[in-house]
Amino acid sequence: MLIREFPGLSKDPRRLEGGVLATGYMIGSIAIDAPEGVQYENPSIILITHEHCDHIAGLTYSNVPYAASKFTADAIVGRREEATLCGHLGIRIPDRNPKAILTEGQILKEEGFSLEVIETPGHSEGSLCFYCKEEKTLFSGDTVFGDYSLPALALPTSNPAKLLDSYEKLLKYEIKAFCPGHGGKFSKENYVRELLPRLKELTLV
Numbered sequence: 431m432l433i434r435e436f437p438g439l440s441k442d443p444r445r446l447e448g449g450v451l452a453t454g455y456m457i458g459s460i461a462i463d464a465p466e467g468v469q470y471e472n473p474s475i476i477l478i479t480h481e482h483c484d485h486i487a488g489l490t491y492s493n494v495p496y497a498a499s500k501f502t503a504d505a506i507v508g509r510r511e512e513a514t515l516c517g518h519l520g521i522r523i524p525d526r527n528p529k530a531i532l533t534e535g536q537i538l539k540e541e542g543f544s545l546e547v548i549e550t551p552g553h554s555e556g557s558l559c560f561y562c563k564e565e566k567t568l569f570s571g572d573t574v575f576g577d578y579s580l581p582a583l584a585l586p587t588s589n590p591a592k593l594l595d596s597y598e599k600l601l602k603y604e605i606k607a608f609c610p611g612h613g614g615k616f617s618k619e620n621y622v623r624e625l626l627p628r629l630k631e632l633t634l635v
């Protein structure tokens with residue numbers, strides 16, 4: 431009810447074919463991630479889940495302040511084309527400084543809901559998830575996808591062992607619904623526990 435999604439938008443066919451348009455979400459007045467569609471929203475702040483270009487590209491078209499992990503903020507401000515994947519996809523890194531750095535355990539309180547910051551490196555070094563206790567919903571960025579696929583783990587700052595630690599951490603939360611960075615909201619209780627065996631197999635190789 432509080433939560434709705436907004437799409438990434440692009441007229442660039444390379445990006446559509448590459449499937450790199452992320453999904454953003456609005457919860458109250460907060461935007462989660464900045465795919466290009468964020469320019470048509472009117473959030474008070476944008477919380478970035480991680481440094482990849484499809485999640486930050488909209489910062490170029492929006493003046494709304496953003497907050498991110500230190501790694502993500504440094505990647506944007508330091509114009510790190512490899513870490514952001516902007517170089518690969520020919521996307522300009524937004525020229526924006528963060529309003530705030532987000533760290534583990536911070537709780538952002540809003541009217542009627544709160545969001546807890548959870549550091550979840552693995553898919554990328556700067557990855558965060560945001561947990562809404564009132565809705566028992568996790569804004570998972572690219573840390574957890576629907577459809578039982580694991581996130582990409584061969585990118586420049588990926589680390590499967592760290593993702594395993596991040597999944598173990600997420601098991602402590604009562605999560606009834608996920609808002610992933612690709613696709614839309616879905617409800618699957620204990621979903622992270624179901625993904626774990628596959629990730630464990632991967633990290634043993």
Ligand SMILES: [Zn+2]
Nearest residue numbers: 480482553572
């Ligand atoms: Zn990503």
